[in-house]
Amino acid sequence: MRVVFMGTPDFAVPTLRALAEHGHDIMCVFTQPDRAAGRGRKLSPPPVKVAATELGLRVEQPPKVSVPEVVDAIRQMCPDVAVVAAFGQKISPKLLAVPVHGFVNVHPSLLPRYRGAAPIERCIMNGDEVTGVTIMYMDEGWDTGDIGLVRKVDVPRGADAGQMRQCLAEHGAELMCEFLRLIELGRAPRIAQDHSQATYAPKITEADQTVDFREPAAVIERHVKGLSPDPCVVASIAGVRFKILNAQAVDDWSADTGDMATPTVAPGMLWPTRRLGLVVGCGVDGRDGLVLTEVQPAGGKRMGGAEFARGRRISPGQSLDSPYPLDSGRGGA
Known part of the structure; x- marks a missing residue:
């Protein structure tokens, strides 16, 4: 499939690599701009940029992906689907409508539980024994779109957020590739979330x-x-x-x-x-x-x-x- 990818931190890298390994035509990788980091405050590229460069993929880093010129550029790529994993920017309705099959997102929780920015952290802080990943069709809300696929994952005793983040990233990469296969076959499921059951995982402050x-x-x-x-x-x-x-x-x-x-x-x-x-x-x-x-x-x-x-x-x-x-x-x- 012709894919536009959007992601930024380490969590997104396994999905990007899995898409490349499965032979998808990754038209472009969008990620956040380089940020100052470390004691010297030197500009540091996000992990997705590093991985995309290693894979020989085109990389773009617009401060806002939903501005008209970026939307037009993506439209000219004629993507079948846009895959998102921890990108960190809001997607406008006009951009959501560009890919043939829309935007699909890897979210590290069992939606509608833990919508928001910190589902992994809040899951561990609350003592949950089971979490998971959800492949979700994106809409205008935050993590409110229809559900495609879900996979439950046990939280091992003593696991920290870093360990669970890596675990769920790997599961999410596998699940996303399976979901794209189902899209190609015309068999991708689509189930509305039960919004009455939603809980939220606000950003860590x-x-x-x-x-x-x-x-x-x-x-x-x-x-x-x-x-x-x-x-x-x-x-x-x-x-x-x-x-x-x-x-x-x-x-x-x-x-x-x-x-x-x-x-x-x-x-x-x-x-x-x-x-x-x-x-x-x-x-x-x-x-x-x-x-x-x-x-x-x-x-x-x-x-x-x-x-x-x-x-x-x-x-x-x-x-x-x-x-x-x-x-x-x-x-x-």
Whole structure:
């Protein structure tokens, strides 16, 4: 099929590569403009641009894909279908009408659940055991179009957002190629979403990067994994910020604190332990334990929690800086 592809981050790359491997005629790849990244703020190409260049494909990076000149250029390509995967731009009604079979999108959730920008993160943060990918016909709304194909995928215990993103990207690539095959055969299904069942996954904000350690450790663990490896939960101690890249809730940890078998604990207190490493007290009484298995100080390297505790000379019972006063009413089991 004659395909126009639109995508930007790593999530979109497997679909692009799968389309090329299946012999589709990829007329052009549209992706977001290069962005400044890293400490030097040098312009960096999006992953889709890198992959498309490796595949020898034409690449365009208009700031807005729905402007008349871009719509006209795509119309002249006479595409059979436009495939979208995490593109990051709104598609206008005029552009949606250009391809013979319209625009079809890879969405990493079981629509209508988790419409929006952060379905993978919200799925893990909410503790879902099953998620999936949906191939959706795009319309003028955000993730409101008819459903083509769906595949359920289990969420492994302990998986973080990065791992699930890669997993769902691979499943999405396979499902998209199957869907295009069905379009060619004239057998592609099309089922309207039940809008009454819709839930939403809003974009991750800076506020999401802060957790209240009065919450249960299991809840905070899911939050950490939902934001890992980027942008990560952020905490601070004595004014020094650090990212929490991985963490694990534990039940019985107080006996691992050495001579203090029954320490006086509170939410946000840190305890360097012999067996588990660095534990932070969680829950309303601080006796719920969360092992900080991997952290990254601001401007520093990734390291284990125990190494971080030694480097910062964290003493037993030292508290994290808390953005929530104890009488704020937030948190609690």
